[in-house]
Amino acid sequence: MVTMTSAPFEYEKPESVAEASRLLSKYGGNGKLLAGGHSLVPLMKLRLASPDALIDLSGINDLKGIKSTANGLSIGSMTTYHELESSSDVQSGAPLLADAASQVADTQVRNFGTIGGAVSHSDPASDLPPVVLALDATMVTGSQRSGREIPADRFFKDFLTTALRPNEVLVRIDIPKLPANTGTAYVKMANKASHYALVGVAAVITLGAGGVCERARVALTGAGPHAVRARRAERILEGKVLAGNVIRNASKRVGAELDGMFNEDVHASAEYREAMTQVYAERAITAAVANAG
Amino acid sequence: MPTTINVTVNGTTRTDTVDERLLLVQYLREVHSLTGTHIGCDTSSCGACTVHLDGKSVKSCTVFAVQADGSEVTTVEGLASNGTVHPVQAAFKEKHGLQCGFCTPGMIMTSVELLERNPDPSEEEIRSGIRGNLCRCTGYHNIVQAVKFAAMESK
Numbered sequence: 451m452v453t454m455t456s457a458p459f460e461y462e463k464p465e466s467v468a469e470a471s472r473l474l475s476k477y478g479g480n481g482k483l484l485a486g487g488h489s490l491v492p493l494m495k496l497r498l499a500s501p502d503a504l505i506d507l508s509g510i511n512d513l514k515g516i517k518s519t520a521n522g523l524s525i526g527s528m529t530t531y532h533e534l535e536s537s538s539d540v541q542s543g544a545p546l547l548a549d550a551a552s553q554v555a556d557t558q559v560r561n562f563g564t565i566g567g568a569v570s571h572s573d574p575a576s577d578l579p580p581v582v583l584a585l586d587a588t589m590v591t592g593s594q595r596s597g598r599e600i601p602a603d604r605f606f607k608d609f610l611t612t613a614l615r616p617n618e619v620l621v622r623i624d625i626p627k628l629p630a631n632t633g634t635a636y637v638k639m640a641n642k643a644s645h646y647a648l649v650g651v652a653a654v655i656t657l658g659a660g661g662v663c664e665r666a667r668v669a670l671t672g673a674g675p676h677a678v679r680a681r682r683a684e685r686i687l688e689g690k691v692l693a694g695n696v697i698r699n700a701s702k703r704v705g706a707e708l709d710g711m712f713n714e715d716v717h718a719s720a721e722y723r724e725a726m727t728q729v730y731a732e733r734a735i736t737a738a739v740a741n742a743g
Numbered sequence: 744m745p746t747t748i749n750v751t752v753n754g755t756t757r758t759d760t761v762d763e764r765l766l767l768v769q770y771l772r773e774v775h776s777l778t779g780t781h782i783g784c785d786t787s788s789c790g791a792c793t794v795h796l797d798g799k800s801v802k803s804c805t806v807f808a809v810q811a812d813g814s815e816v817t818t819v820e821g822l823a824s825n826g827t828v829h830p831v832q833a834a835f836k837e838k839h840g841l842q843c844g845f846c847t848p849g850m851i852m853t854s855v856e857l858l859e860r861n862p863d864p865s866e867e868e869i870r871s872g873i874r875g876n877l878c879r880c881t882g883y884h885n886i887v888q889a890v891k892f893a894a895m896e897s898k
């Protein structure tokens with residue numbers, strides 16, 4: 451039986467972040483890091499990507515595991531979607547992340563796809579980029595020399611493009627503890643076949659005295675070239691009691707950061723995505739407010 | 744440059760030298776002659792190629808064989824023991840959970856893992872659990888009945 455075959459490549463399996471970074475330098479932009487491979491391997495089979503070398507990260511222990519710290523959660527970049535959805539630390543410390551991970555693709559993909567691979571790939575329809583944005587996560591990187599801490603809202607740069615440098619490896623994602631009286635929700639309109647988000651909205655809402663919104667984080671995926679924070683909508687929510695009309699007005703501004711550049715493809719027109727962004731934003735913010743109880 | 748790997752397939756460990764770009768599904772079918780694992784869409788959508796890699800279901804068209812080095816792989820051929828089919832295989836037979844049979848090995852591998860993680864799933868949990876496996880005959884009704892039956896029989 452004939453299968454689609456990728457171009458030939460060298461296979462490397464480093465045991466440390468420094469070694470992985472050295473290999474990235476060695477292949478000078480033609481080496482690709484391999485995490486779960488569930489975005490990269492299909493691209494290679496279609497020959498949309500033909501790296502000279504695959505640098506398999508699965509042998510690096512520093513990239514594994516979920517730690518609960520005094521400040522929140524520290525999640526290794528090689529943590530799979532299944533580990534996220536089934537971890538009691540993530541379910542209690544960042545239920546938004548556990549819930550969004552459970553909505554990714556299907557069981558087989560969730561068993562091998564990783565959070566680090568997902569955010570580093572910056573697929574415009576990926577579920578976890580809006581979640582790390584809404585949770586004010588920090589991306590911690592490593593290389594041969596030293597590491598960096600990159601706030602999530604400076605990490606996603608463009609279509610399939612992040613702030614990672616050519617020789618940099620994403621080591622972990624740090625997620626701060628949520629304040630008291632905070633509710634979260636991720637709601638997406640999933641493509642029926644792939645379960646990728648046609649549009650998806652993550653909302654994190656903190657309520658104060660009298661039900662006034664003290665802090666709002668809203669982030670959008672699927673609609674534009676990369677996941678974005680919806681700062682204009684957040685400003686409408688903050689400082690107000692979140693009655694239905696306030697949430698509706700804010701939801702109308704959730705796509706504002708895209709400046710009209712909504713994605714258009716075989717699955718949905720730009721106009722449809724824009725309309726659905728408002729619908730799903732309203733659902734996500736309403737659900738987050740209800741959870742903040 | 745070919746790479747040497749050690750993989751335990753259905754309980755037997757073997758050393759093979761493979762091309763890095765050889766997919767796990769090709770390795771199983773062409774090197775091990777285990778053709779129970781099917782190639783359907785070849786784009787990680789349909790789930791026909793589902794096997795267990797270190798106990799977890801995976802679409803073997805989306806993993807390179809070199810990634811399985813040092814791992815254990817179970818295919819549909821490895822489910823029966825001592826000539827007795829696995830309870831999930833028996834349930835698919837009993838409830839006629841197949842029509843043309845093409846998706847069946849993948850459906851069974853996914854269902855085995857589903858029941859390991861959740862021995863008493865609701866119908867909704869079964870449907871959600873097998874959503875990575877497509878049946879072009881659309882024979883989902885009996886597949887869901889088969890998974891329910893396997894769960895009931897295991898109680």
